[in-house]
Amino acid sequence: MDSPSLTTPALRLSGLSKRFGQTPAVQDLHLDVPRGSFYGFVGPNGAGKTTTLSMATGLLRPDAGIAEVVGIDVWARPSEAKRSMGVLADGVLLFNKLTGSQLVTYAGLLRGMDRETVQERTTDLLRVLGLEESAGKLVQDYSAGMTKKIALASAMVHAPELLVLDEPFEAVDPVSARTIRGLLESYVASGGTVILSSHVMDLVQRMCSHVGIISEGQLLASGTLQEVQGEVDLETRFVELVGLEGGDQELSWLRL
Amino acid sequence: MVASLIRLKKDLTLNSFNQSAWHILGTVFAGLYGLGIVVTIFVLQIGSGSPAEVDPEMVRTASVLMGSAVFLVWLIVPVFISGADTTMNPRQFVTYGIPRRSLVLGIAVTGLISIGAALTFIWLVGQVVHWRWDLAAALTAALTLPLLLISFSLVSQAVTTSISAWLSGRRSRDVLAILALSVMVLAYPIVIGLETAFASFEEALPAVVDFLALTPLGAGAALPADAAAGNWAALGLRLLIVAATLGVAVLVIRAGLVKITEQPSARGSSAAKNATGVGLFERFPATPWGAVAARATTYWLKDTRYGGTLVVLPALVVLAVVMYFQLDQPWVLLALGPFFGFTLGYAISADISYDNSAFALHVTTGVSGVADRLGRLVGLMTFALPATAVAALVPALMFTEPSVTVALLGVSLGMLFSAAGLSCLISARFTYPVPKPGDGPLSQPSGSTGRLMAVQLGTMIATLLLMLPELALLAVWLLGDVSWLVWVLALGSVLKGLALCWAGVRLGARVYERAQPELFQQVIQY
Numbered sequence: 001m002d003s004p005s006l007t008t009p010a011l012r013l014s015g016l017s018k019r020f021g022q023t024p025a026v027q028d029l030h031l032d033v034p035r036g037s038f039y040g041f042v043g044p045n046g047a048g049k050t051t052t053l054s055m056a057t058g059l060l061r062p063d064a065g066i067a068e069v070v071g072i073d074v075w076a077r078p079s080e081a082k083r084s085m086g087v088l089a090d091g092v093l094l095f096n097k098l099t100g101s102q103l104v105t106y107a108g109l110l111r112g113m114d115r116e117t118v119q120e121r122t123t124d125l126l127r128v129l130g131l132e133e134s135a136g137k138l139v140q141d142y143s144a145g146m147t148k149k150i151a152l153a154s155a156m157v158h159a160p161e162l163l164v165l166d167e168p169f170e171a172v173d174p175v176s177a178r179t180i181r182g183l184l185e186s187y188v189a190s191g192g193t194v195i196l197s198s199h200v201m202d203l204v205q206r207m208c209s210h211v212g213i214i215s216e217g218q219l220l221a222s223g224t225l226q227e228v229q230g231e232v233d234l235e236t237r238f239v240e241l242v243g244l245e246g247g248d249q250e251l252s253w254l255r256l
Numbered sequence: 257m258v259a260s261l262i263r264l265k266k267d268l269t270l271n272s273f274n275q276s277a278w279h280i281l282g283t284v285f286a287g288l289y290g291l292g293i294v295v296t297i298f299v300l301q302i303g304s305g306s307p308a309e310v311d312p313e314m315v316r317t318a319s320v321l322m323g324s325a326v327f328l329v330w331l332i333v334p335v336f337i338s339g340a341d342t343t344m345n346p347r348q349f350v351t352y353g354i355p356r357r358s359l360v361l362g363i364a365v366t367g368l369i370s371i372g373a374a375l376t377f378i379w380l381v382g383q384v385v386h387w388r389w390d391l392a393a394a395l396t397a398a399l400t401l402p403l404l405l406i407s408f409s410l411v412s413q414a415v416t417t418s419i420s421a422w423l424s425g426r427r428s429r430d431v432l433a434i435l436a437l438s439v440m441v442l443a444y445p446i447v448i449g450l451e452t453a454f455a456s457f458e459e460a461l462p463a464v465v466d467f468l469a470l471t472p473l474g475a476g477a478a479l480p481a482d483a484a485a486g487n488w489a490a491l492g493l494r495l496l497i498v499a500a501t502l503g504v505a506v507l508v509i510r511a512g513l514v515k516i517t518e519q520p521s522a523r524g525s526s527a528a529k530n531a532t533g534v535g536l537f538e539r540f541p542a543t544p545w546g547a548v549a550a551r552a553t554t555y556w557l558k559d560t561r562y563g564g565t566l567v568v569l570p571a572l573v574v575l576a577v578v579m580y581f582q583l584d585q586p587w588v589l590l591a592l593g594p595f596f597g598f599t600l601g602y603a604i605s606a607d608i609s610y611d612n613s614a615f616a617l618h619v620t621t622g623v624s625g626v627a628d629r630l631g632r633l634v635g636l637m638t639f640a641l642p643a644t645a646v647a648a649l650v651p652a653l654m655f656t657e658p659s660v661t662v663a664l665l666g667v668s669l670g671m672l673f674s675a676a677g678l679s680c681l682i683s684a685r686f687t688y689p690v691p692k693p694g695d696g697p698l699s700q701p702s703g704s705t706g707r708l709m710a711v712q713l714g715t716m717i718a719t720l721l722l723m724l725p726e727l728a729l730l731a732v733w734l735l736g737d738v739s740w741l742v743w744v745l746a747l748g749s750v751l752k753g754l755a756l757c758w759a760g761v762r763l764g765a766r767v768y769e770r771a772q773p774e775l776f777q778q779v780i781q782y
Contacts, residue, residue, distance in 0.1 A: 057620055061773045078772075082622030089620065092613035092780070093693055095551060097558040105534045109547035110621040118542070119534075136533075138558075140694070154617065 008071040010035045010162045010193035016055055016065035018048075025051045026217040029065070033162075033210070038188045039195040040204035040225075042234075043214035044242055049197040050090050052214065053166045057087045070161055083111070086155035088148075090166035090197070096140035100131055100150045103139055107154035118157065125153040130179055145176030152180060156187070163187070165196040169203060181207060201235040215242045257354060261362030265369050281706030287371050294375045294382075297322070301382040307389035315386060316481040320465045323404075323477020326376060330408040333372070334416040350517050359517075360509050363417075367409035376408060383477070393480035396491070400498075404476045407498060410505040411472075417512035445578040469494070472501040540634075544623050548631020552607070553638055561610060561691050565603055569596060569643075586655040593648025593668030598719065600640035601675025605682045605715060607632050609690045613780040619772055625765025629680045633761060636676060644672045659742045663733070666746025667726055673753025674722050678715065680760030684767045684775065686711045689782040725752065 011033040018026045026048040033039045043049050054060035056067045058078055067074040072081040095103060101122050108118035126135050129149040134142065139150060148168060155163060163184070169177050184194055185207070198204050204211060205225065211234065212222035220241045221228045229237045273280050304315055349359060367373070380401045387393035468474035469481075475497040482491035536554050540546035556562045572595065579588045608615055618628055648668035652661040688711040726749050733741040768775065 058622070059616060059619055059773055059776055079622045079624065082620060085620075087616075087620035089613075089616045092616040095555075095611075095614045095617065096693065097555055098551065099535070102534045102537055102554070105537050106547055106551055107617060107621060109537065109542055110544050110618065110623045110627075112544055115542035122534075155620075 008035070009033055009068075010037070010070055011039075011056060011164070011195060012066075012068045012071075013052070013056060014066050014068075016052060016067060017063050018051055018055060018060065019063060024217055026055070026062075029214070029217070029219050031212055031219060031222060033193060033195050035161075035193055036188065036191055037193055037210045038184070038208045039193070039210045039212065040208035041195055041197040041212050041214065042199060042201065042204055042238060043197075044199065047214045048217040049214060050166055051217075053164055053195075053197060054089070057085065057089070057164050058082060059087075059089060083158075084161045086158065086160035086163045088151050088155045088163075088165040088168055090170070094139050094147065094151055094154075096142075097138060099136050099138055100142070100146075100153075101126060101135040103150055104153045104157055108157040111158045113158060121157050121159075122153075125157060128179075128183060129153055130176075143173075144171040145173045148172050149176060149180060152183070156183075161193060163192065163194045163196075165194065167198060168196050169198060169200060177203075201233075201238055205229070205234040213238060213241055257358035258362040258365060261358075261366055262369065265366040269369070278706035282709065283371070285706065285709065290371060290375045291378075294378050297379060298382040298385075301386040305386040305388050310389045312390075312481070312484060316478065317461060317465050319383065319386065319477045319481065320469050320474040322379070324468045324471075324473040326379060327408065327411070327473045327476075330372070330376075330412040331415060334412050334419065356510065356513060356517075359513055360506065363413055363509070364406065364410050367413050368405065373405065373409065376405060380404060383480070387480040387484065390480075390484040392486070393484035396483040397480040400476065400479050403498065403502075407476065407502050407505070410502060410509065414505040414508040414512070417509045417516070421512035421515040445574070448578060448582055470497070472497060475501075544627035545631040545634065548618075548623070548628055549634040549638070552604075552632045552635025555610075556635065556639065559610075559693075561693075561695070562603075566599070569599060573647075586651065589651035590655065590664060592651060593644065593664055594671045596644045596647040597668045597671030598675050600636065600644060601672045601677075602679055602715065602719075603640070604632055604636050604676060605679035605711075606688060606690045607679075607683050608775060609683070609687045609779050609782050610693075611779065612693050612782060613776075614693065615776055615779055619776050625684075625768035626761060628768055629684070629761040629764040632683075633676060633680055633757060640672055640676070641669070644668050659739060662746045663730075663742045666749045667730075670726060670746075670749025670753040671723065673750065674756045675719055677753065677756030677758070677760030678718055678722065680757070680764040681767070682711065682715060684764040684771075686714070687775065687778050687782070688712070692782065722756065 009032040011031070013029055013031040016026055016029040017024070029048075029052060031052075041049055041053070051060065055062040055065075056069075056074065058074055058081070061075065069081045069085050072084065074081040095106065098106060104122040104125060105118050108121065109115075126132050129152070131146060131149055131153070134146060139147065142150060148171075152165070152168060155165070165184075168180060168184075172180065184196075188194055196208075208225060210223065211225050211228045213220045213228065221237075225234070228234070232240075273283070300318075304310075304318060354362075380397075384394055384397040384401065387397045465474070469478035470493075475494040479491060479494055479498075482488070482494060536550040537547065540550040540553075573592065576588045576592055580586065611618070645665065645668070648665045649661070652664045656664070688708045726745065729741060729745045729748065732738070733745060
């Protein structure tokens with residue numbers, strides 16, 4: 001564990017900042033995702049989760065700051081950094097006129113992998129994710145859960161050291177969620193690193209070893225799950241940090 | 257309720273201008289263009305209606321033809337823009353439980369708040385001026401003005417509503433739009449056919465006008481003519497036709513709204529075929545560029561937005577053949593080769609815009625600029641190369657000597673390569689809005705029509721400049737009668753095109769790699 005390469009964080013963000021016009025979206029954000037950790041990145045809607053992860057994955061150029069994947073600067077040496085990283089972006093379309101197996105094959109070939117390996121891994125991924133039956137269906141006919149699963153397969157096909165997943169459980173049914181969770185847990189157990197964003201505290205508390213809480217573009221807390229949640233549970237801690245909205249006011253006319 | 261709907265339409269329209277300066281510019285241009293046409297017509301209406309030298313038959317013919325054309329425009333336009341973009345799609349109101357009568361009325365009235373309605377209003381006022389030489393006719397024109405305007409709006413809304421209610425499937429809408437486009441392209445052959453049927457166009461005109469005046473298309477516009485002629489029975493009959501049209505439109509809208517709001521259907525998925533294997537990915541090399549080429553070719557086959565841009569090509573072949581038989585001039589057929597070359601080469605100038613946010617996969621996998629550019633170019637060439645060669649060779653072999661055939665083939669392929677090379681750079685540097693994934697090929701891209709027009713105009717000019725050497729050589733060859741120049745022309749054109757492809761891929765790749773995130777952020781907004 002002492003060799004420098006193993007102590008380099010899988011993902012290190014230092015001083016990341018981004019403004020959209022006059023509005024600061026992310027401000028001077030520092031975050032370390034240790035190797036082998038299962039990192040939950042939580043925050044309310046519009047807190048800057050997707051902006052941060054986009055800057056870490058090469059989708060959005062930061063105004064300032066550095067993003068490093070296993071010690072490689074994403075913005076200085078993009079092609080090397082991207083090799084070590086698998087990405088599931090939120091709110092983006094897939095090439096949905098391809099079939100499920102075509103899409104995963106495409107992702108593998110784009111990464112420069114050879115045909116046999118891609119074919120083998122595509123079959124494995126589709127089997128593990130329960131998509132074998134739908135391998136030949138167009139992705140546009142997939143349900144929300146199936147779409148997330150095929151996107152995840154595309155992100156994992158090159159066996160990256162780090163998986164960056166933006167909202168992997170959004171709009172996913174419990175059965176698919178369990179499948180995804182199982183796959184991610186075995187990936188982490190075998191030495192992989194995952195950072196995922198979510199606003200479902202319960203899920204993060206059950207799955208993650210580390211947590212970072214972001215609100216209004218600033219990191220409010222980060223560390224291991226125990227360090228962040230302290231004596232209470234994650235949701236209570238989260239609401240403490242982020243603050244309630246609307247106080248405890250009631251709607252007088254909404255009493256039936 | 258109706259007032260609320262009008263306010264909503266007003267707010268939606270104004271808000272759409274806040275999106276970008278390009279959108280305002282596009283709307284202003286479109287508005288000015290329409291205004292130009294309408295003002296020209298208005299001036300003609302003033303002239304032709306001048307009491308001193310009026311020809312009643314002529315005024316009637318012009319009125320009915322114009323009226324039918326306006327009616328057709330109102331009828332056809334919704335077919336093209338009934339994408340997700342229509343601001344007042346009845347489908348949006350499903351959850352509100354608005355009384356049906358208010359909804360029908362509100363939707364009909366809001367249809368009148370548009371540039372098209374304003375232009376139509378000017379034309380209708382022009383009609384009153386057009387008939388000013390006869391008091392009864394002018395009065396009829398003035399009194400029926402609101403009636404006509406409302407009937408246009410209702411008919412248009414009936415089309416929109418029916419498409420939304422019964423043809424909401426992607427495929428049926430694409431088919432409809434392509435059908436409408438084909439009809440428009442084929443209008444010329446149809447006119448030619450009518451002309452041959454009636455010996456001459458002038459002879460056919462009265463029969464056509466009389467026929468149109470008895471259909472919903474021209475009945476409204478023919479009303480003042482009946483008043484001028486004092487033919488009150490005909491006027492009554494035509495009023496009945498207009499009223500029946502209105503009634504049918506309202507019934508259709510009502511039935512459509514009932515279907516939409518009271519029996520909403522889930523968006524059905526197309527009957528899913530389960531293909532085995534990975535299709536074209538097996539046919540192309542297992543490299544990043546090969547994968548991009550396989551994906552591009554798959555999309556050319558499966559995504560109607562891609563094929564839709566090429567629907568004009570077969571239509572042009574038909575048109576050229578008809579024109580050839582009409583004019584007996586082989587050049588209309590010989591022009592097909594270079595034209596195919598340009599259209600096909602230009603077809604990849606928006607390929608990244610077409611990807612929309614799916615382009616994220618290219619960004620996050622770190623695929624190199626050269627692989628991305630080259631793959632899309634190869635994907636296009638798999639079918640563009642043979643198509644252009646056939647389009648150039650078939651007419652040339654039929655009509656010309658071997659030397660011209662060589663020149664034509666060379667210039668056509670050169671055109672294809674040059675335009676494609678230019679597109680490789682354009683699609684990475686100057687993106688423009690296109691229909692979103694899942695929309696039909698002819699649905700309106702949202703916003704930024706101004707940018708679209710600017711990029712297209714720029715591309716045209718750049719292509720023309722790039723083809724100058726060929727034009728110069730062609731001129732020298734034709735004037736100087738130097739036979740060996742044919743080979744210089746043919747080979748030179750192809751080699752220059754290939755060089756442009758190489759340069760386009762190189763430069764495009766450089767832009768792509770330098771500005772990849774910016775490019776991504778730009779195309780996700782389309």
